[in-house]
Every structure is written in structure tokens, then in C-alpha cells.
Amino acid sequence: MQDQIVLYNGPNSPFGRKTKVTSLVQEIKLEEKIINVYEANFLDKHNPIRKIPTLIVNNMAIIDSDNICLYLDSISKKNTLFPKKDYWKIMTMTSIANGLMEAVLERRMETIRPDEEKSTNFINKQEIRIIRTIKWLEDNWNNYDNNYLTMDQIAVACALDYTMFRFNNSWRTNNSKLDRWFTNFSKNDFMQSTLPHTK
Numbered sequence: 001m002q003d004q005i006v007l008y009n010g011p012n013s014p015f016g017r018k019t020k021v022t023s024l025v026q027e028i029k030l031e032e033k034i035i036n037v038y039e040a041n042f043l044d045k046h047n048p049i050r051k052i053p054t055l056i057v058n059n060m061a062i063i064d065s066d067n068i069c070l071y072l073d074s075i076s077k078k079n080t081l082f083p084k085k086d087y088w089k090i091m092t093m094t095s096i097a098n099g100l101m102e103a104v105l106e107r108r109m110e111t112i113r114p115d116e117e118k119s120t121n122f123i124n125k126q127e128i129r130i131i132r133t134i135k136w137l138e139d140n141w142n143n144y145d146n147n148y149l150t151m152d153q154i155a156v157a158c159a160l161d162y163t164m165f166r167f168n169n170s171w172r173t174n175n176s177k178l179d180r181w182f183t184n185f186s187k188n189d190f191m192q193s194t195l196p197h198t199k
């Protein structure tokens, strides 16, 4: 019997986007349910952290976007997104992309708090982290092999798109190598069909 796979996702989560892109690239059929995580009490029985993405395979929950991507990759017949040769580089670069997503998300959450609860220090710290991380990627990230798709490429592209969605796109002027790569990579159908779509 075929496994029943449900992906609980949000309309514009960069972590969720990574998993959705992975399912498309790896041709894994799943049912995607877009939810409002802040009202998703039902999720607690599967994932007490109550975060999206959360994947349910029959009755088993898989949480954290990296675990979900590894799982989807492991059941796919397509080329792996985690080739052994560059495994640790790919995992580390994916973690850097995750950190960028997190900084953009944390900054955004802080900016929408009421003025009396907002911390300018916290917002500044996240902005410095965002700018430093993107510059670091510009200077240090070697995309390994542009003809072979790997997880870190998907994660970095989702993180950069999310930076533009929730912060700004000024990184594009100062990081020309990354900008060129991103412009090209974004043309892929799996990126176009998963753009964040709500404000």
C-alpha cells in the first residue's frame, strides 16, 4: 500500500518552501495543507513545538525542514540532493541558509510587535546578521556543480527570496555573483511555482 503523506505548510514559510520544492524535484506525491500555524492546535499532538513544516507519513510525524527534505530524498528514485561527495559542505551551507531564514523571520516578527514591546537592538542584530550572511555567501559559497542540483542551492535560493519578501532586495546590488546565480536559479519551475504569495 502506498504511504499517505501530508505536508502541513504555511503560505510563505521559507522552511516550508524548501520541503515543497524538494517534493517537486524528487517527484514525491504528497498532499499539501496550507494552515495558519498560530491557530493550529491540532498540530500539537504530532509536533509539540507547533511549527510548520510538519510532515505526516501515515501516522508518523517528521519535523524540521531538514529532516523532511532528507526523508523525501530518501524515498525518491531521482538523483539525491545530498550526494556523499559534498555531504558536509551541503549540510553546513543549508544550515547557513536556514540561519538566514531565521534571522529574516525573527526580524519580521519583532517589527510587527506593538511599539512599546519592540526592541530596536534586536532588530539591528538580525539585520546585521542578514547582511553579514549574504556577504559571506557571496565571498565563500562555491555552488559545487551548477549542473547537479543539491539541497543547499534550494535552501539558499529560498532564503534569498524570503529576504526580499520580508526585508529588502538591496543585497542584490552589493553581491553580484550571488545575484547572477539567483536570477538564473529562480527561473526553475520549482522556484516559480512556490513563490511566497501573501503579505
Ligand SMILES: N[C@@H](CCC(=O)N[C@@H](CS)C(=O)NCC(=O)O)C(=O)O
Pocket (backbone or CB within 6 Å): 010, 012, 013, 014, 015, 016, 037, 038, 050, 051, 052, 053, 063, 064, 065, 066, 098, 105
Ligand atoms: N527549524 C524549523 C523552523 C520552522 C519555523 O520556524 N517555522 C515557522 C514558520 S516560517 C513557524 O512555524 N513558526 C510558528 C511559531 O513560531 O509559533 C524548520 O527548519 O522546520
